[in-house]
Amino acid sequence: MSLITIEDETIECKFAIPGLAFEANVHFPARSPLEMSKLASSPGPLISDYVTHERGFAYGTYGIHVGQEDRLTFFGDVEGKITGYFVDCRADSPARRTKVLIEFSPSLARRLIVPQGVAHTFDGLEFVVTRDEPIWYMDEGNPDYNIDNDLVSVPREAPLEDFPLVRVNQRRLSDEGHRLFSRFQQRVLNSPVGYSQREKVTVAGESRYILLSHKTWTDRFEAEFADLLADSSPIQGVEVRKNAFALTGPNSYTVVPSYSHCISDVLSFVPNLHFRGQFKVHSRGEVSLCALNPVHEDVVFDLLDLREASPTRGARHRLSLRLDPRHSIRIPAGVAHCMDGRERLFVRCEQRFFVGDHEPRLDLPKIGSDVRWLSAPNLDCASEAIDVPELELPDSAMALLARLEIENFSKTQNQPGGGNPAQWRSL
């Protein structure tokens, strides 16, 4: 079995297993170290989960999803090497029990599509973060499918002939159905638990599935973060909130969306280089920021309330935070913020946008272009005061905005020469 090496410049590529492929992401690369690069959602239901991998992380099995197509983006040290192992276990595939080995580096620019029914596992994921944008399929009467734990495990050392052949679900859930399912996940994972290993066993001649669950993965979250969650900031609306997550290792987490629209971007930046002591303020957007990669030093948030009608108008607060995938800091529209930190961050950014009841508001920037930079020495709360709008955009509008961003990106990519990078940042 030969190893296929994927070069860093390769964005799109297909393999011998039908449907297994790299595809281009909606990625706005930074043009300099001072900039922030942004990874937006891919076309589809716009749901993103994030999986972190702790020191020494290693998979002991292949996994097969019967009702889920994985769309995986790997980010972390671009010098690192990841090896992916894939076996086609679809009973009706012309390539059944075909095995493919791929070596590649983390990159925001591409996503790996793993169809349902394809067994997969990886080496080299220590400290790598994986974004998964799943596509869910349903069916009835499929004995290999469990909606609470869509996994069939296969030992890594199993010979090809011992890989099971599975029937995959066929009916793609609607985009609205995806968002409802994700909201159910959010509610379940508000109380984090360990993810179970699902194994097929034979009992009295009958095939059954069992779940093996770690009881020793005690999550210390509540004790570690009690003070942090209880007393985030005196500025109204600024808070550190617990994420919804499952433990997929003793110190590895699968983090699901926080908002009902399920949409998020990934921002990559070094706080000191990007902010350089200046404040950024959104007039219409609340942001929720969660650092996904390991961070070894506190990041300092310098916050200033510029909201005209806020009870804490003019308040300034410095919050020193050890960022962690298990929590997010929520910063309301109209609260300016400056971040101070030396490490590169990969940040999940979730947003809510607000409009006024008398639009267009000529005193406010347009949605998606509502970031302003303010220089700290010149900050005058009175002159910079913002009358923030209060009507929250519904989930359908958020989805429309995300789709428009994807469409605009695709149009500029199709221009000769790939288009002007400045045009990519349309929203």
Place this chain on the structure above:
Amino acid sequence: MNAQPKRTIDVTSWAAEITALATAAPAHEKEAIRCFQAAMRPYLEDPSRLRTLLGKIAAPGTDQVARLALIARARNFVSVEEIQNLVDNESVQISLE
């Protein structure tokens, strides 16, 4: 079999939310939603069975779970109790699906 840890997850509205989704959906989406409804039904009837609603590759297999999995795959068990006897109650829980 050992019971899964009990968590209080309020699923009171979930059936109605799925029904509303099905009602609003165009014809070509209804069948998938109906299957979604069927897949969720056992968990809405017994919410204590809900754990994650996720599809992920299994946890690192370097501890007792890995050993148990190896044993579980290799044997034909006579009964459910035989599986239960494999359990070290301190670190691992086995539940039958």
